[in-house]
Each structure stands twice: as structure tokens, then as C-alpha cells.
Amino acid sequence: MRGDTGFPIRVRFSKHGKVRFISHRDIARAFERAFRIAELPLAFTLGFSPRPKVSFGLALSVGFESDAEYLDLELSTDVDVEPVAASLTAALPEGIDVTGVARIADRAPALQEAVSAVQYRFEIVVDDPEVAASRIDALLAAPDLVITRSRKGKQVVEDVRPAIRTLQPCGTTDRGVLLATELSTRPTGVRPGDLGTALGLPVGRVLRTHQWIERDGARLEPLEADPRSPATAPDGAETAGPHALQARAS
Amino acid sequence: MTTLWPAIEPLLDRVEKPARYIGMERGSQQPEHRPGRAAWLLVYPDTYEIGLPNQGLQILYEILNERDDSLAERAYAPWLDMESAMRDARVPFFSVDTHRAARDFDVVAFNLSAELVYTNVLNCLDLGGVPIRAVDRGSDDPVVIAGGHCTFNPEPLADFLDAVVIGEGEEVVAQITEAIGAWKRAGRSDREALLHELATISGVYVPSMYDVEYDGMALRSVTPRYADVPARVDKRTVADLADWPYPKHQLVPLVEVVHDRLNVEIFRGCTRGCRFCQAGMITRPVRERPEEQVRSMVVDGLKRSGYDEVALTSLSSADFSGIDGLVAGLVNEQAGTGRVALSLPSLRVDAFTVGLASEIQKVRRTGLTFAPEAGSWRLRQVINKLITEEDLYAAVDGAYSQGWRRVKLYFLTGLPTEMDADTMGIAELAKTVVEIGRKHTKAASATISVGGYVPKPHTPFQWFGQNSIAELQRKIFMLRDSLRGSKAKLKWHDPEATFVEGICSRGDRRIGRVIERVWRSGGTFQEWSEHFRLDRWTSAMEAEGLDADWYVTRHRTEDEVLPWDHIAAGLHKDFLWQDWKESLAEHGLPDCRWTPCYDCGVCTDYALEHVVASPLAPAGGSQGTGQDLSTGGAVPVQLLPTRTPVKAAT
Structure with a gap:
């Protein structure tokens, strides 16, 4: 449950360098420790083993880097979010930098449901860029892209072609070409690795560059998607911050 | 470079x-x-x-x-x-x-x-x-x-x-x-x-x-x-742990590891005198860290690491002088910041330690671990782990009544003088423990973990011939059959790995060639069951013309030159031999931290002393574990002068 007692904030962070080899779960644990080191006033779940109220966005594969990862966190008091980015960055492993913090509205839709598009830039290892270009054209021209993957131990066959919005070369590296792609996360996602397999070319470094929340025809950066303001606070003092509290008391 | x-x-x-x-x-x-x-x-x-x-x-x-x-x-x-x-x-x-x-x-x-x-x-x-x-x-x-x-x-x-x-x-x-x-x-x-x-x-x-x-x-x-x-x-021994408040910056790994928490060593050494325990023999004397230093290492360590769990480590943490006060203090201090879990590994088996555990584990009472080590009082006297059945039952009754649902008990099998009645005592204890638990909760269960005993150098059992693979297997299967259908779940170590541990524990220089052969045949990560293969070791022993039983299952005599005789842990060989004889006579030996010195050799040879803040055995401590203090009672140990840590944790 979110938004019942606390003050939700959204955190954007990047993941670069050696730390790209740690898992989504390791990132979660690193943040939990960082919250305590930075002495953020966390709101906890009730019950037998209280946990901080944190919810992470879409998982990033081990080995990928990112400019745009997100998590939502609930605080027990309303703090000035300005210094939070720096204090969290100092408490996090090298390569994980908090690049933005925003207060968000109560009951803002969870990141995992809200984010509907992601963009990547990734390297394809290939001698001849023309080979990559022609295979991309063929892939995009095909009516479907059926891949088999294991999900919870079962082999699942899916057509992921609808999830590929764009895919085009955007530069070269010393061992191949850089591709830029925008992918839908629903109803079924597709990963850069799947694209490499479909192209028949090995994938090198992968960078997630953006995540988007699409709502009513608008495309929103998650930090800006659900801002908190007194006007949008649904019901009264408990969720609207100290100013509202004072206002009611007076 | x-x-x-x-x-x-x-x-x-x-x-x-x-x-x-x-x-x-x-x-x-x-x-x-x-x-x-x-x-x-x-x-x-x-x-x-x-x-x-x-x-x-x-x-x-x-x-x-x-x-x-x-x-x-x-x-x-x-x-x-x-x-x-x-x-x-x-x-x-x-x-x-x-x-x-x-x-x-x-x-x-x-x-x-x-x-x-x-x-x-x-x-x-x-x-x-x-x-x-x-x-x-x-x-x-x-x-x-x-x-x-x-x-x-x-x-x-x-x-x-x-x-x-x-x-x-x-x-x-x-x-x-x-x-x-x-x-x-x-x-x-x-x-x-x-x-x-x-x-x-x-x-x-x-x-x-x-x-x-x-x-x-x-x-x-x-x-x-x-x-x-x-x-x-x-051996080298630091006289006073207060001089060494390390680690000051405990490493915080990015991936999950074993013991993934802040660890603060509260004392080093143990003189309980358990005869099978090499750690207790080679780390004497007892050197407690000053309580104040423990506190500051806990507080600084938590702040620096971001951990939400701290373990107060030692070979028997409930034996720390004033452990109850230390624990209560830490629990109260951390209550403000909230949600810091405290754990005490290696607990004694008595009601006092259950009280301690309930103080620190106010929530999440999932499992509590005790190590009676042997199935009968007779055998526990042999190994000098002087826990009475009453101690154990009171401890588990306390645990189940205070909300724990699972109790874990550690035992060794293949101990000196062990008869089938002693081995089966493990099953009897296990069944009684579950019965006690069922009085309090239907969900009561017990896990019984049994390891094959490997005699270790510098212990009174260094002369003892280890049980063969077949014998350990027979004992384990006997226990397994006896506990079939019971709520007590039996886990055991592979007797084949125990056998190889025996080769390496008391081996001499000739075993080096065996280790090299095993490595050359691809035998790495031998402590991982999926990579362990006994035949690599037996064929390497054969190739070197060495008889594994000579190294593992043979009893040694008093006059035998042992491969580690030129290495000294301070324990006199005649003390160890004497203690071995006492063991066979089923005589226990009290803890010299609170009773007069019996001259094992360590303090006298190395000019060391116990560094213990309290001259008294902890409440329910020695008595609680059944040790007979009538020979000494509360004898003040000589205390070192109180001193300020030279290298304070910063």
C-alpha cells in the first residue's frame, strides 16, 4: 500500500561502469543501505517484519548500463528533496548516481505499471555496417518476430514484433555499430538481446537511455509524470505535507 | 604492473x-x-x-x-x-x-x-x-x-x-x-x-x-x-583486543554473501574446554573487548555500512561479561533509529541465553540454534560439553513458549567412546524437543544437524582414531531410521568428505603430494558437494603409496611424534594427554576463566592473562551449563587495569 501514511518521492538514478554487473536485487539492497546511511526518514510497512516502502521500476538486465532508472520511496516526514540526490549518491556504490528526486502525488501509479516505453542504445558486433543495416530492414519489414524464451521454467513462444517501435543505426564503435531502439513494455516486452538474436549478431554494451510514461497522448519523463502539489493532494493534511498541517491547525 | x-x-x-x-x-x-x-x-x-x-x-x-x-x-x-x-x-x-x-x-x-x-x-x-x-x-x-x-x-x-x-x-x-x-x-x-x-x-x-x-x-x-x-x-596472540578495534570499515559487499551483516568481535578465545573444539584450544586465553569499545564499533559500523543487522561474534557470545546489559543497552539505543536486528551466534544451551535471545529478537522468531554436540550426558562429559538434559529442555521450552517455532540442534557423531546408545540419544533428545514444542505450538519443528567428528591437532582428541566412512554412515542411517516420520528433520554431512577432512587435518608433509595429485586431476572446490569426489583422493593416496586409514582411523599413542609437534599453541602436550585420559574417565573440567588455573600452559608460557571484565560466571552461565563450580566457586580472575584504547575506532 502506498500513500496511506507517508510522503512519496521518486528517484532517478544511473548505473555505469563496473557496477553494471550487479543485479536488480543487489541494487535494491544497495539502496536500502544507502537510505539508512543518508538517514532518510523512511516509512515502513506494518506487520511482522517491517520493510521500507520502496518500489522499483522495470528491472535492468545484469550487464546493462542505464541513464534512466527509477524507484519510488515513501518517507515518514516531508523533507526538502534538494539535498537528497547528493546524500544518496555519496552512500551508493561508485557508478550509481542519483540524478533527480521529485515529490510525487499520493497514489501515483506504480512505475512498473506506468512505464510503457523504454529506449536503449546498444552495440552490435559486426565487421560490415551494411550487413547490420540490411538485416535491420528485413527485421522491420517482416510481419512478425517470433521468439522462444523460458518464463518460470516454461518455454513460451511469442511474437514481439509489435513491441519494436523504432530500430536504427545511430553511430559506430571500434567493433561494430550502435543501434538506437524504442520498445514497448506491454503487452509483452522485448530486450536488446532478443534483437541481437533476431539480427544474428552478437550484442555488445547496452545502455538504457530513457523510460517513458505515456498518458492521454502525452509522453512524460517519470520524474515529471506525477508531481505532488497541494492542489492535487487528494484528501487533506495527512498527505499534503507540513504546510497543510499548519493550515488545518490554525 | x-x-x-x-x-x-x-x-x-x-x-x-x-x-x-x-x-x-x-x-x-x-x-x-x-x-x-x-x-x-x-x-x-x-x-x-x-x-x-x-x-x-x-x-x-x-x-x-x-x-x-x-x-x-x-x-x-x-x-x-x-x-x-x-x-x-x-x-x-x-x-x-x-x-x-x-x-x-x-x-x-x-x-x-x-x-x-x-x-x-x-x-x-x-x-x-x-x-x-x-x-x-x-x-x-x-x-x-x-x-x-x-x-x-x-x-x-x-x-x-x-x-x-x-x-x-x-x-x-x-x-x-x-x-x-x-x-x-x-x-x-x-x-x-x-x-x-x-x-x-x-x-x-x-x-x-x-x-x-x-x-x-x-x-x-x-x-x-x-x-x-x-x-x-x-603461536602469536595479541594480549589485549582493545588495542585492535578492527575492522573499522567493514566491507559491505554489493552481492549477497554469508553472514551479510555487521560483525563485531566481542571477545577472542574460549576456555569452556570442549575437547573436540580446536578453535577453543588454539585461541586461548579469553580476551574480552571493552564494553564501551563494542558499543562504539556497533554504532559507528552501522552508521558507516548502512547494515540493519549486527552480530556480536565470538566462540560463545553469551559468556561475555555483562552480556545482558550490553544487549539491553544496544537494543534500547537502536530502538530510536529502529529496525536494527541484533544477533548472537554461538549461544550456550540454557534458559539465560533464551532470555537474551528473546530480548534481541522481538520479532521474526523463526529459528533458534543450540549445540548440545552429543546425545547422552555420559558422552557430553567425555567431550566436556557439560549440558544437562534439564538445561536443554528448559532452553527449548523457553524458546517455544516465547514464540520460536523451529529449534535447530547441532550434534557430532563418531566421538571418542561413543556407543550406539549415545548416538540414539540424539534421536531421543530430538523427539523430546519436538514434544516440548508441540505443547506450545502445533507448528513446532526441530532440525537436527549431524556432522561426523574429525579429530583436530592441538586438542585432547588429537590421538583419537576417527570413525570410518562405513561407521559414520551406519550411525547416520540409524538416526535417520529412528527419526523417520518424526517432526524432527535430520540433516547430515557427507561422511566421505569428513574422511578427506581427516586426511588433511592430521596429515604430514607426505600428504602434500596427494593434494597436488587431486588438484591435477581437477579436484577443486572440494567443500562443495557437487564437486567433491572421494575417488580422486583414494586414488591419489594409493598412487603415493599412503594408507588412508593409517592417517584417519588409527589411534595414536602417547609417544608418537605428531606432525604438528613442532608447532605450539601453548598447550602442553602432557596437559592434552592428561585431559584425554580425564575424558576417557568421563571427567569434566571447569572453565578456568572463573575457577583456578589448571595450567594448560598457554598463559604461563606466553605471559598472557584472561582479559575478563567480570570475575563471576554469567547468570545461569557455568551453572546453567551444568559445570561443577564446587571446587572453585567465584574466584576473582586477575583483571588487567582499565585502559583507554590506544587506537580508538574513528
């Missing part, structure tokens, strides 16, 4: 758990390599997850990096997939801090906490391009050292190690650093002279400085080759 990272990085996309190899832990260092600094590579020869938390390694890592004339990095054994990727790409064994090759270090120092890692030591050296045998190393090669509990019998690894540290490392690493520094300044020319020099440092054993003679299978003598090399190498 630079980082191998560009060569390592491409391999990490292809291996499982790549974060094992990246370092970057909070608290880790990027030391600067300079000609004036002795460079140490501290190696834990098992996986990162097992090795990272090792406190001994972390303590030395900090101490060596604080000095101007030394630096230290860390390395762990790469898992099989990574090893094969490294060999294919010709990437040598490397440090995780700055990703430097092992050969770029002056010292490669192994932590040996378990015998079954011995083949991994050879593998790490080989993967690092370091000749595995000491005799084949030249002036370009690093000096290969080992330390840790296993080195109290260094002989099985003697052919592979240039030098061995016996006992605690805090002080001796400074002397080794100075010797290495001088050798480096002299152009690393005379390796033999360096080894000779190292052999004269107290606590350092240099195997190549000793001649070993045999009389058929029997060992006749181990004699120093030079007059200034000691005939007996004494």
Missing part, C-alpha cells in the same frame, strides 16, 4: 554472478603501488560469497593499508566457469580491488579456515602463474604465505608455502612487511636469506628450514636446519 580490467570485463558477460569479480564494496580501497611498499595479496581460497565476510582477512587488509610501507588487496577463488574463461583468455588470477595480477604482488597470503580448500590454494597459485611448489620459486616470484586456524598443522601444505603464520596476525604482519621491504630494496635477490630471516620471526614457520625424517610410516623428527631457527614455532 597495471590493471587487467579491460581483459577481465569481456569475460564477465559470460559467467554467472559476475559481481563476484568487480570489487567496489563500501570500505574497499584502491591502494597505490609504489616501490617502497610491500604489496600483499590476501586470498580467501573459496568463492567470493564465502570469503568476503572473513573477519581475519578484513582486519589484515585494513592494518596493512594503514601502514606506509605496505598495501593490501584481496582475491577470491574464481568459480569454475570464470576459471575456464580466464584460462582461455590467458587472464591470470587477479585482485578484486585494482584488478592486478597476482604476480604483481610481493606476498600472496592465503587464509586457511577449512582443510577442504587446500586444492584451491594450488589452483589460485597456478592460475596466477606462480609455481605451486615453494622449491621452484625464484627471485621474480611472490612470497607465498598462509595463516588461519588450519595452519596449526601446516604440514600438508608445507611443500607449497614459503612461510606460515601461526596464530593471530595483527602484530606479525608488521614484522613480515619489514623483512619483505628490506628484501625488495635489496633487489629481491636472495630468496633463501629472506626465508631464513622470516623463520626467525616469532610466530612464523618456514617449512623449508626444517628437515623431516621418517621411520617407515612413522614420523621420527622435524628439525631446524639452522641454529637460529626455532625447534618449536610458537
Whole structure:
């Protein structure tokens, strides 16, 4: 449950360098420790083993880097979010930098449901860029892209072609070409690795560059998607911050 | 002399758990390599997850990096997939801090906490391009050292190690650093002279400085080759833990590891006198850390690491003077910040410790662990683990009544004088424990963990012939059959691995060739059941013309020269023999921390004293464990003057 007692904030962070080899779960644990080191006033779940109220966005594969990862966190008091980015960055492993913090509205839709598009830039290892270009054209021209993957131990066959919005070369590296792609996360996602397999070319470094929340025809950066303001606070003092509290008391 | 990272990085996309190899832990260092600094590579020869938390390694890592004339990095054994990727790409064994090759270090120092890692030591050296045998190393090669509990019998690894540290490392690493520094300044020319020099440092054993003679299978003598090399190498012991508030910056790994929490060592040494326990014998005397220092290490450590759990570690944490006050204080202090869990590993079996546990585990009462070790009172007197059945039942009744649902009990089987009635006593205890639990909750269960006993050097049981594989299997199956259908779940260690541990624990220098053969046949990670194969060991023993039973299951006699007789933990051999006889007579021995000294030899030989804040046994302590204090009662131990820690935790 979110938004019942606390003050939700959204955190954007990047993941670069050696730390790209740690898992989504390791990132979660690193943040939990960082919250305590930075002495953020966390709101906890009730019950037998209280946990901080944190919810992470879409998982990033081990080995990928990112400019745009997100998590939502609930605080027990309303703090000035300005210094939070720096204090969290100092408490996090090298390569994980908090690049933005925003207060968000109560009951803002969870990141995992809200984010509907992601963009990547990734390297394809290939001698001849023309080979990559022609295979991309063929892939995009095909009516479907059926891949088999294991999900919870079962082999699942899916057509992921609808999830590929764009895919085009955007530069070269010393061992191949850089591709830029925008992918839908629903109803079924597709990963850069799947694209490499479909192209028949090995994938090198992968960078997630953006995540988007699409709502009513608008495309929103998650930090800006659900801002908190007194006007949008649904019901009264408990969720609207100290100013509202004072206002009611007076 | 630079980082191998560009060569390592491409391999990490292809291996499982790549974060094992990246370092970057909070608290880790990027030391600067300079000609004036002795460079140490501290190696834990098992996986990162097992090795990272090792406190001994972390303590030395900090101490060596604080000095101007030394630096230290860390390395762990790469898992099989990574090893094969490294060999294919010709990437040598490397440090995780700055990703430097092992050969770029002056010292490669192994932590040996378990015998079954011995083949991994050879593998790490080989993967690092370091000749595995000491005799084949030249002036370009690093000096290969080992330390840790296993080195109290260094002989099985003697052919592979240039030098061995016996006992605690805090002080001796400074002397080794100075010797290495001088050798480096002299152009690393005379390796033999360096080894000779190292052999004269107290606590350092240099195997190549000793001649070993045999009389058929029997060992006749181990004699120093030079007059200034000691005939007996004494262990090193720090007199006062207050001088060593380390680690100050405990490493916080990015991936989950064992004991993934803040660990604060509250005392070192244990004089409970359990006769099977090598740790208790070789780490005497008891040295408590001042309570105030414990508190500040807990508070600073939590603040720095971000951990939400802290363990107060020792060999028997409830024996710390005033443990109840310390625990209550910490629980109250942390209550403000909330949600910090406190844990006390290695608890005694009595109601007092259950009270302590309930104080610290207010929520999440899932499991509580006790170690009665043997199934009958008779056998517990033999091993000097003086827990009465009443103690145990009161403890588990307390545990179940206060909300715990699962109790875990540790036992050994194959102990001296053990009869089937003693073994079956384990099943009886287990069933009664479950019955007691069912009075309180239907969900009550018990896990019974049984390990085959391996006699260890420097204990009163060092003369005892270990049970054979067949005998251990028979006992375990007997227990399994008896507990079938019960709520008590039986777990056991593989008797075949126990047998190999026996070969390495009490082996002599000839076992080195066996270890080398096992390694050459691909036998690494032998403590991992999926990689352990007994036939590798039996065929290696055969190839070397050695009889495994002679090493493992044979009883030794009083006059036998033992392979570790030239290594001293301070315990007099006649004391150990006497205690062995007392054991067979089923006589217990009280804890000398609270009763008069029985002169085991450690304090008197090394001019050491117990450092214990309270002259009284803890409430429900000695009495609670059934020890008879009538001979001594509350005898004040001599207290060292209160002192301010010289090196306060900062």
C-alpha cells in the first residue's frame, strides 16, 4: 500500500561502469543501505517484519548500463528533496548516481505499471555496417518476430514484433555499430538481446537511455509524470505535507 | 604492473554472478603501488560469497593499508566457469580491488579456515602463474604465505608455502612487511636469506628450514636446519583486543554473501574446554573487548555500512561479561533509529541465553540454534560439553513458549567412546524437543544437524582414531531410521568428505603430494558437494603409496611424534594427554576463566592473562551449563587495569 501514511518521492538514478554487473536485487539492497546511511526518514510497512516502502521500476538486465532508472520511496516526514540526490549518491556504490528526486502525488501509479516505453542504445558486433543495416530492414519489414524464451521454467513462444517501435543505426564503435531502439513494455516486452538474436549478431554494451510514461497522448519523463502539489493532494493534511498541517491547525 | 580490467570485463558477460569479480564494496580501497611498499595479496581460497565476510582477512587488509610501507588487496577463488574463461583468455588470477595480477604482488597470503580448500590454494597459485611448489620459486616470484586456524598443522601444505603464520596476525604482519621491504630494496635477490630471516620471526614457520625424517610410516623428527631457527614455532596472540578495534570499515559487499551483516568481535578465545573444539584450544586465553569499545564499533559500523543487522561474534557470545546489559543497552539505543536486528551466534544451551535471545529478537522468531554436540550426558562429559538434559529442555521450552517455532540442534557423531546408545540419544533428545514444542505450538519443528567428528591437532582428541566412512554412515542411517516420520528433520554431512577432512587435518608433509595429485586431476572446490569426489583422493593416496586409514582411523599413542609437534599453541602436550585420559574417565573440567588455573600452559608460557571484565560466571552461565563450580566457586580472575584504547575506532 502506498500513500496511506507517508510522503512519496521518486528517484532517478544511473548505473555505469563496473557496477553494471550487479543485479536488480543487489541494487535494491544497495539502496536500502544507502537510505539508512543518508538517514532518510523512511516509512515502513506494518506487520511482522517491517520493510521500507520502496518500489522499483522495470528491472535492468545484469550487464546493462542505464541513464534512466527509477524507484519510488515513501518517507515518514516531508523533507526538502534538494539535498537528497547528493546524500544518496555519496552512500551508493561508485557508478550509481542519483540524478533527480521529485515529490510525487499520493497514489501515483506504480512505475512498473506506468512505464510503457523504454529506449536503449546498444552495440552490435559486426565487421560490415551494411550487413547490420540490411538485416535491420528485413527485421522491420517482416510481419512478425517470433521468439522462444523460458518464463518460470516454461518455454513460451511469442511474437514481439509489435513491441519494436523504432530500430536504427545511430553511430559506430571500434567493433561494430550502435543501434538506437524504442520498445514497448506491454503487452509483452522485448530486450536488446532478443534483437541481437533476431539480427544474428552478437550484442555488445547496452545502455538504457530513457523510460517513458505515456498518458492521454502525452509522453512524460517519470520524474515529471506525477508531481505532488497541494492542489492535487487528494484528501487533506495527512498527505499534503507540513504546510497543510499548519493550515488545518490554525 | 597495471590493471587487467579491460581483459577481465569481456569475460564477465559470460559467467554467472559476475559481481563476484568487480570489487567496489563500501570500505574497499584502491591502494597505490609504489616501490617502497610491500604489496600483499590476501586470498580467501573459496568463492567470493564465502570469503568476503572473513573477519581475519578484513582486519589484515585494513592494518596493512594503514601502514606506509605496505598495501593490501584481496582475491577470491574464481568459480569454475570464470576459471575456464580466464584460462582461455590467458587472464591470470587477479585482485578484486585494482584488478592486478597476482604476480604483481610481493606476498600472496592465503587464509586457511577449512582443510577442504587446500586444492584451491594450488589452483589460485597456478592460475596466477606462480609455481605451486615453494622449491621452484625464484627471485621474480611472490612470497607465498598462509595463516588461519588450519595452519596449526601446516604440514600438508608445507611443500607449497614459503612461510606460515601461526596464530593471530595483527602484530606479525608488521614484522613480515619489514623483512619483505628490506628484501625488495635489496633487489629481491636472495630468496633463501629472506626465508631464513622470516623463520626467525616469532610466530612464523618456514617449512623449508626444517628437515623431516621418517621411520617407515612413522614420523621420527622435524628439525631446524639452522641454529637460529626455532625447534618449536610458537603461536602469536595479541594480549589485549582493545588495542585492535578492527575492522573499522567493514566491507559491505554489493552481492549477497554469508553472514551479510555487521560483525563485531566481542571477545577472542574460549576456555569452556570442549575437547573436540580446536578453535577453543588454539585461541586461548579469553580476551574480552571493552564494553564501551563494542558499543562504539556497533554504532559507528552501522552508521558507516548502512547494515540493519549486527552480530556480536565470538566462540560463545553469551559468556561475555555483562552480556545482558550490553544487549539491553544496544537494543534500547537502536530502538530510536529502529529496525536494527541484533544477533548472537554461538549461544550456550540454557534458559539465560533464551532470555537474551528473546530480548534481541522481538520479532521474526523463526529459528533458534543450540549445540548440545552429543546425545547422552555420559558422552557430553567425555567431550566436556557439560549440558544437562534439564538445561536443554528448559532452553527449548523457553524458546517455544516465547514464540520460536523451529529449534535447530547441532550434534557430532563418531566421538571418542561413543556407543550406539549415545548416538540414539540424539534421536531421543530430538523427539523430546519436538514434544516440548508441540505443547506450545502445533507448528513446532526441530532440525537436527549431524556432522561426523574429525579429530583436530592441538586438542585432547588429537590421538583419537576417527570413525570410518562405513561407521559414520551406519550411525547416520540409524538416526535417520529412528527419526523417520518424526517432526524432527535430520540433516547430515557427507561422511566421505569428513574422511578427506581427516586426511588433511592430521596429515604430514607426505600428504602434500596427494593434494597436488587431486588438484591435477581437477579436484577443486572440494567443500562443495557437487564437486567433491572421494575417488580422486583414494586414488591419489594409493598412487603415493599412503594408507588412508593409517592417517584417519588409527589411534595414536602417547609417544608418537605428531606432525604438528613442532608447532605450539601453548598447550602442553602432557596437559592434552592428561585431559584425554580425564575424558576417557568421563571427567569434566571447569572453565578456568572463573575457577583456578589448571595450567594448560598457554598463559604461563606466553605471559598472557584472561582479559575478563567480570570475575563471576554469567547468570545461569557455568551453572546453567551444568559445570561443577564446587571446587572453585567465584574466584576473582586477575583483571588487567582499565585502559583507554590506544587506537580508538574513528
